[in-house]
Amino acid sequence: MTVLETMKIxxxxxxxxxxxxxxxxxxxxxxxxxxxxxxxxSAGASKQIEDHITNxxxxxxxxxxxxxxxxxxxxxxxxxxxFRESDVAAIRQSIxxxxxxxxxxxxxxxxxxxxxNWQTSIQGVDAAFHEVxxxxxxxxxxxxxxxxxxxxxxxxxxxxxxxxLFGETPPIGQRIRIKAVPFTVIGxxxxxxxxxxxxxxxxxxLVPISTARARLARGSSPVPDPVxxxxxxxxxxxxxxxxxxxxxxxxxxxxxxxxxxxxDFDVRNMAEFIATRTATQATxxxxxxxxxxISLIVGGIGIMNIMLVSVTERTREIGLRMAVGARERDILxxxxxxAMTLCLIGGIIGLTIGGIGAAMFARLGHWPVLLDPVFxxxxxxxxxxxxxxxxxxxxxxxxxxxxxxxxxxx
Amino acid sequence: MTERPQGRSPVIEAKGLCRHYxxxxxxxxxxxxxxxxxxxxxxxAVMGASGSGKSTFMNMCGALDHPTAGNIKVAGQELxxxxxxxxxxxRNRYVGFVFQQFNLLPRTSALxxxxxxxxYRRGLPADAExxxxxxxxxxxxxxxxxxxxxxxxxxxxxxxxxxxxxxxxPKLILADEPTGALDSRTTVDVMKLFQRxxxxxxxxxxxxxxxxxxxxxxxxxxxxxxxxxxxxGDRAGRAAS
Ligand SMILES: Nc1ncnc2c1ncn2[C@@H]1O[C@H](COP(=O)(O)OP(=O)(O)OP(=O)(O)O)[C@@H](O)[C@H]1O
Ligand SMILES: [Mg+2]
Numbered sequence: 001m002t003v004l005e006t007m008k009i010x011x012x013x014x015x016x017x018x019x020x021x022x023x024x025x026x027x028x029x030x031x032x033x034x035x036x037x038x039x040x041x042s043a044g045a046s047k048q049i050e051d052h053i054t055n056x057x058x059x060x061x062x063x064x065x066x067x068x069x070x071x072x073x074x075x076x077x078x079x080x081x082x083f084r085e086s087d088v089a090a091i092r093q094s095i096x097x098x099x100x101x102x103x104x105x106x107x108x109x110x111x112x113x114x115x116x117n118w119q120t121s122i123q124g125v126d127a128a129f130h131e132v133x134x135x136x137x138x139x140x141x142x143x144x145x146x147x148x149x150x151x152x153x154x155x156x157x158x159x160x161x162x163x164x165l166f167g168e169t170p171p172i173g174q175r176i177r178i179k180a181v182p183f184t185v186i187g188x189x190x191x192x193x194x195x196x197x198x199x200x201x202x203x204x205x206l207v208p209i210s211t212a213r214a215r216l217a218r219g220s221s222p223v224p225d226p227v228x229x230x231x232x233x234x235x236x237x238x239x240x241x242x243x244x245x246x247x248x249x250x251x252x253x254x255x256x257x258x259x260x261x262x263x264d265f266d267v268r269n270m271a272e273f274i275a276t277r278t279a280t281q282a283t284x285x286x287x288x289x290x291x292x293x294i295s296l297i298v299g300g301i302g303i304m305n306i307m308l309v310s311v312t313e314r315t316r317e318i319g320l321r322m323a324v325g326a327r328e329r330d331i332l333x334x335x336x337x338x339a340m341t342l343c344l345i346g347g348i349i350g351l352t353i354g355g356i357g358a359a360m361f362a363r364l365g366h367w368p369v370l371l372d373p374v375f376x377x378x379x380x381x382x383x384x385x386x387x388x389x390x391x392x393x394x395x396x397x398x399x400x401x402x403x404x405x406x407x408x409x410x
Numbered sequence: 411m412t413e414r415p416q417g418r419s420p421v422i423e424a425k426g427l428c429r430h431y432x433x434x435x436x437x438x439x440x441x442x443x444x445x446x447x448x449x450x451x452x453x454x455a456v457m458g459a460s461g462s463g464k465s466t467f468m469n470m471c472g473a474l475d476h477p478t479a480g481n482i483k484v485a486g487q488e489l490x491x492x493x494x495x496x497x498x499x500x501r502n503r504y505v506g507f508v509f510q511q512f513n514l515l516p517r518t519s520a521l522x523x524x525x526x527x528x529x530y531r532r533g534l535p536a537d538a539e540x541x542x543x544x545x546x547x548x549x550x551x552x553x554x555x556x557x558x559x560x561x562x563x564x565x566x567x568x569x570x571x572x573x574x575x576x577x578x579x580p581k582l583i584l585a586d587e588p589t590g591a592l593d594s595r596t597t598v599d600v601m602k603l604f605q606r607x608x609x610x611x612x613x614x615x616x617x618x619x620x621x622x623x624x625x626x627x628x629x630x631x632x633x634x635x636x637x638x639x640x641x642x643g644d645r646a647g648r649a650a651s
Contacts, residue, residue: 005529012517320513323474324574325502325530327495403501404474407513 010338024306025346027299032350034292040358042285044368064229080264082226097238103227124212140187158202300390307394319406332399339391347383426480442636455624458633506575508585545573
């Protein structure tokens with residue numbers, strides 16, 4: 001008997017009890033669907049984080065005071081002194097591998113244009129920001145050194161802000177108010193999209209760091225020219241690790257910390273930071289997929305149950321097949337193929353549902369989803385394997401029947 | 411055996427064949443020491459009261475059941491010494507079995523029912539369909555090839571089962587009351603078919619309650635309480651020798 005014929009027989013048998021077949025398959029369907037959905041969602045997240053690293057540039061370093069975790073131990077407290085403008089200048093001047101550096105003082109504020117009001121994040125930065133982040137304007141002009149020196153009340157706005165505040169009106173040259181201070185819009189940033197953490201990078205406004213310090217800072221600072229954190233892009237081809245430690249050494253000296261003492265700041269490679277996060281996410285995704293795989297096993301038990309029922313019901317048929325010359329192996333294969341057919345159909349339905357579910361999740365939840373063909377293959381092979389594993393016992397039982405007892409079975 | 415004709419090899423050789431069932435404390439002796447030899451080309455009718463062990467004997471001959479004592483050879487091979495695959499092949503190629511109850515696969519056309527033994531050969535013959543049609547023609551059912559069992563009368567179903575037994579050109583036909591559900595005209599047709607096959611050299615063993623049916627056979631075996639109580643011997647064989 002060919003496998004195709006056996007499959008036809010199996011399909012006939014399954015069609016006969018359509019409802020029962022459907023119920024038996026449900027477990028597999030749910031199992032495969034959830035495995036596929038989980039894997040797609042978690043792969044999508046990983047992919048997005050990867051994109052984000054590329055987007056940020058793998059040559060980007062962040063320096064901020066008040067380190068969090070270093071080597072698993074709690075570092076300096078959050079109350080440590082901010083950096084100063086002179087720190088930025090020192091790094092720029094004394095480390096040649098630094099391609100560009102900008103300070104960044106970030107604050108949240110409501111922005112008003114006409115009768116529109118939009119809450120967004122305001123970043124006080126140097127003109128070098130555009131180069132550091134490789135993020136330029138699509139309209140108008142970007143921040144210039146001159147703007148920073150003059151503490152100009154100018155703003156470069158992100159696409160989201162432009163859309164929310166201005167709608168159809170061309171924003172360039174318009175006046176907006178940030179914390180009641182009037183700013184002139186000089187440029188619109190290129191669209192960046194979502195960050196790896198899921199926030200909208202285009203929902204931001206850039207102003208000169210000097211203006212931000214003078215006009216927008218809340219509370220007083222222990223230093224006259226505070227810099228909340230620094231973003232540094234390292235020249236192409238330079239050793240990131242070496243530059244990172246050079247910056248660390250320089251800042252240690254400038255902040256009068258002796259070598260070997262605990263630093264009260266933190267210099268990080270953004271790519272590293274994100275890579276850690278990716279690993280965490282991937283682990284989480286794997287866990288979710290494992291949980292889903294358990295439901296696949298539960299589905300397999302359902303298949304085993306239905307196959308045992310089927311073998312019992314068709315005992316006479318088995319007896320007859322044996323009486324006309326079926327070997328044990330023929331019967332074994334027939335029921336294995338039947339179980340696998342059942343699982344594969346369930347698997348295909350599950351793949352479809354899982355794919356649709358993931359796609360819906362992507363659209364409604366604005367979450368990136370990646371349906372890798374590998375998942376499809378794994379889903380199909382997996383459900384086939386479940387059929388093979390859980391179908392084996394019932395099939396073996398069928399093949400071991402005594403022909404005459406099977407024929408006489410009632 | 412004395413009545414064994416010259417030059418004919420034995421198809422079935424039973425010696426002290428027993429099949430006992432232990433039912434609770436009671437021991438049922440379905441077969442209780444059967445000694446018989448049936449040779450190639452014989453046409454045997456097996457008779458006896460209900461419950462006398464006829465079907466049990468047929469199942470033994472068809473390699474479907476195992477004796478609890480004694481032994482049986484089919485085609486010269488000791489069944490007890492054969493493994494399951496060899497037994498399956500014996501059932502497939504050597505024996506054509508017609509069961510007492512209709513044993514057709516439901517929801518399967520007559521043609522596919524007839525084809526079943528061919529499917530379990532190693533490799534489906536290229537002319538499988540033609541052979542099935544030929545077998546159905548022999549039982550006069552070629553026009554019902556595509557019908558399912560539930561669309562056939564009891565007698566027609568029985569004839570499909572006979573066609574299935576014939577399709578593999580077996581050396582031995584074992585028919586357990588093949589005419590039980592047939593009218594007298596069809597019964598005559600089936601027996602004439604068996605007669606024709608027997609003339610072609612096929613060994614045929616038929617269980618029956620009817621004397622007319624037994625009349626077609628050349629030898630009658632009478633069962634009572636699991637034993638053969640009368641054996642007419644091979645009349646045709648004797649006549650021939
Ligand atoms: N599986 C079994 N368990 C217990 N007893 C059985 C079993 N099979 C058959 N028997 C008994 O063996 C005896 C012989 O049965 P068998 O079927 O061979 O009779 P038979 O001669 O074919 O009768 P009939 O003409 O009614 O078909 C009967 O008494 C029956 O009850
Ligand atoms: Mg009987």
